[in-house]
Amino acid sequence: MKKLLPFLLALSLLAVSCQFPSPSPAPTPLPTTDPSQPFERSLFREGLIEESRPILEKLQGASEYRLEFEIAADLLNVTGREIIHYTNNEDMPLDEVQLRLFPNLLGGRMQVTNLVADGKAVTPVLTLNDSLMSIPLPTPLEPGQHVTLGMDFSLTVPDTVELNYGVLAYAEGVLTLAHSYPMAAVYDDEGWNAEIPPQSGDLTYADISFFDVTVTAPKDLTLVAVGREMGRQVEGEQQIVRYAAGPVRDFYLVVSDDFESISREIGETTVNFYAPADLQSGAEAGLETAIRALEDFNARYGTYPYTELDLVTTPTLALGIEYPGMIAITERIMDPKHDYLESVVAHEVGHQWFYNLVGNDQLDDPWLDESLTQFITLQYFEDEYGSNGYQGYRASLTQRWQRVDNKPIPVGLPVADYNGAEYSAIVYGRGALFFEALRKEMGIEVFDAFLREYTETYAWDIATPQGLKSLAEARCGCDLTPLFDEWIDP
Ligand SMILES: [Zn+2]
The missing domain is CATH 3.30.2010.30 (Zincin-like)
Structure with a gap:
């Protein structure tokens, strides 16, 4: 993400013949799995290209979600069930697990009931405007051990896009279910890293996980979801569709009849x-x-x-x-x-590398995903259209920065430390120009090799500003502190 659309464009409605109707697959039985067991990772093979499949044998500590969504005919009410295998990947025991209930910050309402940890009923503590659910564990979770959490949940979806860009909404005939399940917070050097996200930026900060999701919805609707469809069947007026998604950082579902x-x-x-x-x-x-x-x-x-x-x-x-x-x-x-x-479109495709494959704390270090994605969008225009394309897109970056009079506000601040105008101008404008300056400092060839190495180093993991700087310095054999002082660090 993301910036607020400043105006509504009057669309000319173009008549297009229906050349590409959605296929209606024959009912396929849903595979079954035992919810008490960890996933068979082979479930996720078809969703990955061949060269990426070896990752399935790694990531053994990744969270595993089994999710069931039942979407009511009004498309405003969803009930669900979730089982998570959560593994302690830290080097110390954990006495609780924290899950985010993001719909409670998005104008919706999510309530969790029947919560159990390893089969024992537990009572959670809700904080951060009911968006953080802390689950006390009956016994501390030792490093390398996993706990199985189970729960039911209900979700009421807002019927407007006015709140938080409408990431969670049923509006204009489209249901968008973003972050609509209890979602594990990240445990990092700050401990459980959870806060109320500022309105202007992205909401989530998430580790790589695996999802086995079953959606029940009225049968005439088209469902589009993260992951790969593994089977479907129709029962009466309902369709039941199963998805396998992973490794991914989130699950998202869009439903429309159109x-x-x-x-x-x-x-x-x-x-x-x-x-x-x-x-x-x-x-x-x-x-x-x-x-x-x-x-x-x-x-x-x-x-x-x-x-x-x-x-x-x-x-x-x-x-x-x-x-x-x-x-x-x-x-x-x-x-x-x-x-x-x-x-x-080019920017959002770029996020598949810098947000999903290489993760980061999107609230504390938004430049690692947004500024870098703006920069690779600039590269895209250069690669596609040569220097005209480069200069054209670059002008949009300098114009953004000009909205705060080219003030040298650091690029490396948390979202919360910018006002709305600064966030867009600095993180989306000046931040991309920092990467251009870094490329100039390192030389194009060395810079390109560094950015590829950065991607490989942090693939399926969480990158940090210090990690990025260290890799760049190792590549160029130079001291980048003056450049980072000028652009990034407060
Ligand atoms: Zn973005």
């Missing part, structure tokens, strides 16, 4: 764009950009790891929002001639 999809292949990956019929020309342009951006970033940062990437239009007030293997694009820019469509 989607058509178009698809293209790149390597082992199928890229789908879901949009209403009247936005199909935008979808075709967006799909073309997504393919070109994947080609560019695949070559630069290693091949996109999943066999599927889904782009989907939503009524969100952000321009675009990234999820693992999934991208939401606001309906309001879905016109091939819209100035923002190409840059937003």
Whole structure:
């Protein structure tokens, strides 16, 4: 993410013939798994390209979620059930596990009942406006051990996109379920790292995890979700669809009765764009950009790891929002001639490397995902269109910084330390120009090798500012402290 769309574009409604109807697969029995057992990692093989599959044998301490969502016919009420295998990856015992209930910050209402830890009923403590659920463990969890948490939950979805860009909403016929399950907080050098996110930035900070998700919803709706569809069946008026997603940092689901999809292949990956019929020309342009951006970033940062990437239009007030293997694009820019469509799609595709593959604390270090993604979007325009493309997109970055009169506000602050105008100007404008300055300092060849090494080093992990600086200095054999003092550090 993300910036607030400052205006509503009047869309010309283009008639497009229905060339690409969604297939309606034959009912397929759902595989079964024993919820008391850790996942069979083979469940996730089909979702990964071949060269990424060895990661399934690693990441043994990753959280494993079994989720069931039942979506009511009104699309405003969801009930669910969750089982998490949570492993203590620290070197000290943990006496609690903390889960985030983000819908309680998004204008929705999430309530958890019947909570058990290793089969024993436990009473959680809710704080941070009911968005943080601390679960005391019956016995401390030793390093390397896992606890199985089980719970039921209910969710009421807001019927407006006015709150938090509408990441969680049922509006204009589209249900967007973002962060809509109790989600493990990250334990890092700060301990359990949880806060109330400022309105302007991203919400989540999450470790790589695995998800086995079953969704029950009215049968005539199109479901688009993170991960790979593993089976479906129809019972009466309901469809039951199962997804396997992982390794990923989050699960996201979009539901609409008005989607058509178009698809293209790149390597082992199928890229789908879901949009209403009247936005199909935008979808075709967006799909073309997504393919070109994947080609560019695949070559630069290693091949996109999943066999599927889904782009989907939503009524969100952000321009675009990234999820693992999934991208939401606001309906309001879905016109091939819209100035923002190409840059937003390229930016969100870039987040598949810098947010999902390489994670970071999006609240404390937003420059590691947003500034870097803005910079690789600049690279995309250079790679696609040469110096004209480079200068054109670069002008949008300098214009952003000019909105705060080019003040040298540090790029490396937490989201909460910027006001709204500064956040956009510094993290999305000046921050990208920092990477340009870093490239100049290191030389293009050394810089390109460094950024690829950074991606490989922190793949499926959490990067830090210090880690980025150290890798860059090791590559160039130079002292980058003066440059970081000038641009990044307060
Ligand atoms: Zn972004």
